[in-house]
Amino acid sequence: MSMGDRFAIPKSISKTAIDSLHAKLSAVDAGWLSSTCSNSSSCCLDGYTQLLEQIHDGIDGPPSRRRRQTPLVNAGYAARMAVMPFLLEEWIDSTISQLEKVEGINVVVLGCGLDAIGLWSRNVLDDAFKKYHGHAGNNQSPRLKVVEVDAWENCMLKQHALERSGMLQSRQMFNTEDDNAKESSFCVLVEGTINKATVTDDLSEYHLIAMDFRDICKDSSLLKKALDSTGFDPLQPTIILSELVLAYIGYESTNAILQTMAKDLLCGNERSMFVCLEPMLPTQTGQQHDSTNTKQLLSVKESYARDYANQFLGKLNRGTGSCSGADDDAFHPLGSNLDAIIARFIYFGFSMSNLDAVALRKAVAKVPRRLRAKEPFDEHAALSLNLDCYAVVCAFGDRTNDSNLGGLLPWLVQSLHNSSSTIKITAIADSSQDTLVGDLYSRIYAHLYNKYPAIRKMVKSALKTDLLADSTDDSSAIQNRFRAKGGGFWIALDVESSEIVGCVGVRPCKIKECDDEDDKGKPMSGCSVVEYEVQRLAVDETHRGKGIGKRLLNAVYEYSLQQGSVVLNDMRTVKKKRKGVSVKLLAVTPEVLVNANNLYNAFGFTKEESFEGGLTMNVYCKTCYKSR
Secondary structure, X not given: OOHHHHOOOOHHHHHXXXXXXXXXXXHHHOOOOOOOOOXXXXXXXXXXXXXXXXXXXXXXXXXXXXXXXXXHHHHHHHHXXXXXXXXXXXXXXXXXXXXXXXXXXXXXXXXXXXXXXXXXXXXXXXXXXXXXXXXXXXXXXXXXXXXXXXXXXXXXXXXXXHHHOOOEEEEEOOOOOOHHHHOXXXXXXXXXXEEEOOEEEEEEEEEEEEXXXXXXXXXXXXXXXXXXXXXXXXXXXXXXXXEOOHHHOOHHHHHHHHHHHHHHHOOOOOOOEEEEEEEXXXXXXXXXXXXXXXXXXXXXXXXXXHHHHHHHHHHHHOOOOOOOOOOOOOXXXXXXXXHHHHHHHHXXXXXXXXXXXXXXXXXXXXXXXXXXXXXXXXXXXHHHHHHOOEEEEEEEOOOOOOOOHHHHOHHHOHHHOOOOOOEEEEEOOEHHHHHHHHHHHHHHOHHHOOOOHHHHHHHHHHHHOOOOOOOOOOEOHHHHHHHHOOOEEEXXXXXXXXXXXXXXXXXXXXXXXXXEEOOOOOEEEEEEEEEEEEEEEEEOHHHOOOOHHHHHHHHHHHHHHHHHHHHHHHHHHHOOOOOEEEEEEEEEEEOOOHHHHHXXXXXXXXXXXXXXXOOEEEEEEEEEEEOO
């Protein structure tokens, strides 16, 4: 097998690299990104678009004419160009402004195609350095390592375009006669330096790696090995960009990439960030909606998303002779909604506090770079529906100390000013906190004791068992009990008064192997399931309405996903034939506790049943994560 065959990807996918380049230039030609705003440096994309034009002009063959797209396509690509470059600019600006001396930064682009964002990062870095230090030169500006990764065919095309246009001084790393290289799962096709203003920039390392992302499901360390081969240092500030890549490489390969990001590439570095822009669509594609089926009524948004998902799959199958939906691995959106995407990231190793996901429509509305058509445009509703079919996900190595998060992610500005900002959600740690939890739990239900004796009994039972403060040392007896059963316990602590104003526990209640379920709850193929139960959820009455209950549930939600991942991976290792996995949260609460019932409903739980036990008890369930 030749190297070209080894790294070849379907023509329907490789063609998207050229299509995307033409579409972005079409959006520029149509004037969608030429508007100005108050912060001109943040809005100007001239350098980026000029690089796109140079790449276009450098493609082999006779000069091709610009392909003008429809206004709706132009608007969609303009939205992507408004957000992804903005995040790169803001991340570099934030990194340079907060660190007095940055020796170097890494910019990694997955599925780079013919885009210019990696090359453009040199301009952005110099502008940021000049902004904060007054000058930018070879002796002062930090070193930049740009690593771009894509399939063989796209890398060859990009290499020729860069060299023909004079944008790159490079030498070919791959020797076609090298038998060892032929057997490699990746190769550094190009290593060179970026030319800037016809002068080679010795501070810019550029690497172009040919690799089939679909092979990562066979070797989860493949991406790390490829980056390591370039001298990549994950301890340096790093941004990794991915635009419409993960949906095309297979479900398991995407999972492996997410795991590599969380454990190896970002690895707790507070200055590192992974940004991906991916389709957010129903996972079951290839089936047309039956409008005559009254049991399957869809909203306009849901119907559009389903049809749009089928368009993606149809594009992939175009010219292959396949019927719609023939290839189950051809197209896998990152998730069907933002909650599903966040859950998937957490399941594969990210912390909820280090994640943000937003629909592209909301993101583009908040960035300074406004979209204004200079061509006739009357498809605003269709554009809104289209942008809601994409998610922008930002995952950080560690953002707990990032004071500039509102500038980096402008759609978060309002949430940063939380009225309960003095409340910290933390694991219960010592015996003194055990006593305070017991006082809280008995106090908040005291007004119900006379009317509902069953609640008095429930509280007394809890204080004599899980919430018993009987530690013989300084450790938390409550935490020890929950951990001994595979769970955990958290408190809402007022950092100013040291008062405990809320608590919650979780423990596994059922680990089983059973039939999987489809979206309607009907059994399908084999599946491994772990169920966790929320217990002892309580919030002080004087602190309700501040989102503390939701934050406590977030803690058990994240814990259940992360621990469930460990348990289920062990089960799949032992019984490899069972492919499906599922993590669920259960909660049982008295119906008379209206606030608790409302909280579970608002958090996405569904009431499954009710039973009598001295008073009516409601059983809630939430599927946190379910693999395909």
